[in-house]
Amino acid sequence: MTATVIAIAQHKGGAGKTTLAAHLAVTWASMGRLVALIDTDPQASLARWHQRREERLGRGGTGLRFAAVTSWRTAGEVARQARETEIVLLDSPANADAARAAIRTADLVLIPVQPSPVDVWATLTTLQMTKQERVPTLLVLNRVPPRACLTAAMRDWLADYDVGLATISIGNRVGLAATLADGWGIAECAEGSRAAGEIAALASEVLELLPSAA
Numbered sequence: 001m002t003a004t005v006i007a008i009a010q011h012k013g014g015a016g017k018t019t020l021a022a023h024l025a026v027t028w029a030s031m032g033r034l035v036a037l038i039d040t041d042p043q044a045s046l047a048r049w050h051q052r053r054e055e056r057l058g059r060g061g062t063g064l065r066f067a068a069v070t071s072w073r074t075a076g077e078v079a080r081q082a083r084e085t086e087i088v089l090l091d092s093p094a095n096a097d098a099a100r101a102a103i104r105t106a107d108l109v110l111i112p113v114q115p116s117p118v119d120v121w122a123t124l125t126t127l128q129m130t131k132q133e134r135v136p137t138l139l140v141l142n143r144v145p146p147r148a149c150l151t152a153a154m155r156d157w158l159a160d161y162d163v164g165l166a167t168i169s170i171g172n173r174v175g176l177a178a179t180l181a182d183g184w185g186i187a188e189c190a191e192g193s194r195a196a197g198e199i200a201a202l203a204s205e206v207l208e209l210l211p212s213a214a
Contacts, residue, residue, distance in 0.1 A: 003082035004210050007090040007106035009099045012122035015112045016142045018045045021091040026185025027203040029063045036065035036081035041093035053183030071098035078105040112142035115154035141169040168202040
């Protein structure tokens with residue numbers, strides 16, 4: 001078995017990388033996929049989330065394989081996890097060198113970006129990196145407030161950067177953050193909610209871009 005490797009990267013902090021990683025991983029697992037999560041961020045937020053998950057569900061009962069590694073060990077850990085799973089999902093830090101280590105291993109990079117000019121400008125550093133590494137990239141509008149005019153304007157603006165843009169936007173929904181505190185994913189705690197529907201739609205859209213994982 002050789003997994004599809006997806007890295008979530010964004011030079012700007014606070015874009016929602018870890019939240020997106022956790023919810024996508026749980027959603028793909030709920031679809032019957034074998035998923036490995038790798039936390040390469042020294043802040044270890046994803047590791048703490050998985051620890052809470054283990055406390056609730058028991059070691060080996062989380063439905064996910066998990067590892068936390070430093071950037072220099074990323075390639076080796078990805079190769080190890082890829083032999084036994086279908087999807088390897090990496091949460092990368094804002095640090096450029098460490099993020100590059102994750103990007104180099106990926107078949108696709110997801111870049112969450114909040115719909116504001118400042119966030120879009122900050123995203124350019126990550127886009128330049130994925131271009132240099134020649135890795136396909138998908139921007140994901142994340143933490144989108146309920147202002148359709150702003151979202152539409154950002155979509156038009158991002159279209160000028162000649163990079164993939166997910167058709168699905170993820171709203172700024174309280175449930176996405178609240179469920180993480182207890183180690184859950186939105187697919188487990190709020191099935192049928194708008195938040196769960198958006199994450200599920202994004203999860204399906206990403207898989208459709210990757211023939212080996214579809």
